[in-house]
Amino acid sequence: MSLAGNRTLDILSKAEKGKYGILAQSCYDSTMALGLVRAAERAKSPAILQLFPITVKALGGEFLRFCLDVAHNASVPIAVHLDHATDEEALEISVGLAERGIPFDSIMVDASHADTDEENIAIAKPWIARCHAAGVATEVELGRLEGGEAGLRVVTGTVFTDPKKAEAFMKETGADILAPCVGNRHGSYHFLGLKPENEWDMDLLQTLGDQFKGRIPTCAHGTDELPDSLFEDMIRRGVSKINVNSWCRDPYAEALSKGLASKPFPDAQEEAIEVMAKNCERFFKLFNSAGRA
Numbered sequence: 001m002s003l004a005g006n007r008t009l010d011i012l013s014k015a016e017k018g019k020y021g022i023l024a025q026s027c028y029d030s031t032m033a034l035g036l037v038r039a040a041e042r043a044k045s046p047a048i049l050q051l052f053p054i055t056v057k058a059l060g061g062e063f064l065r066f067c068l069d070v071a072h073n074a075s076v077p078i079a080v081h082l083d084h085a086t087d088e089e090a091l092e093i094s095v096g097l098a099e100r101g102i103p104f105d106s107i108m109v110d111a112s113h114a115d116t117d118e119e120n121i122a123i124a125k126p127w128i129a130r131c132h133a134a135g136v137a138t139e140v141e142l143g144r145l146e147g148g149e150a151g152l153r154v155v156t157g158t159v160f161t162d163p164k165k166a167e168a169f170m171k172e173t174g175a176d177i178l179a180p181c182v183g184n185r186h187g188s189y190h191f192l193g194l195k196p197e198n199e200w201d202m203d204l205l206q207t208l209g210d211q212f213k214g215r216i217p218t219c220a221h222g223t224d225e226l227p228d229s230l231f232e233d234m235i236r237r238g239v240s241k242i243n244v245n246s247w248c249r250d251p252y253a254e255a256l257s258k259g260l261a262s263k264p265f266p267d268a269q270e271e272a273i274e275v276m277a278k279n280c281e282r283f284f285k286l287f288n289s290a291g292r293a
């Protein structure tokens, strides 16, 4: 199947041309997803609704279908992306759903745990072919990010992306979106005594952005605790897909748990959705995507 008109690629290509970033927000349940969609509609911003395969596994294809319904029926363009499908089980569940009639828009086929680029390519390539046959765009990671997030396994051993290898890697895998490692990591930087602005190699990000400009969108992972200026800088250097998790998730979870302890269930839910929406809106403004849809 052709990827022409693929929702994720369309949203990212417009963002790159317009020099703004796209919030790709991890969602863990239906009310988080509703909060993201509400915020995108209110801010008139495109967005990407992201799910980890573990969430799809836990809540099933029906939940994926729900996310597709709310995203695709929104008044603004919103794509549904599955993030970090790392092992065979996660890939089989996810890709299997697309093949059986629940075609989400894109997926990260993450073989960055492989020891060599050749092994990464060998693992990713057949999955990417199956995704493309089902009309699903694919993201790959070249190099390796350290750390972990809720729902992701913890990885050690940072490997920076080598721009000299990137062209062949993208060509051989056939993938559509590049997630590079430029010193970014999943989870907390501060907990390890690190400052994100000292870890991210922005020149490398610029090199990759220039290299793939207009052809392959680049995606930033590991954005916990980043100062606003670093988000703005990465967009200037060509990043269009910006993965965000705990920035919006943690205030949502806190609002929901506190609300449920003292309020009727629907009131607590509504408050939590609104907290989620407010946090997403902050990113639409920061990424300059508000008003673009």
Ligand SMILES: [Zn+2]
Pocket: 084, 186, 221, 222, 243
């Ligand atoms: Zn990630």
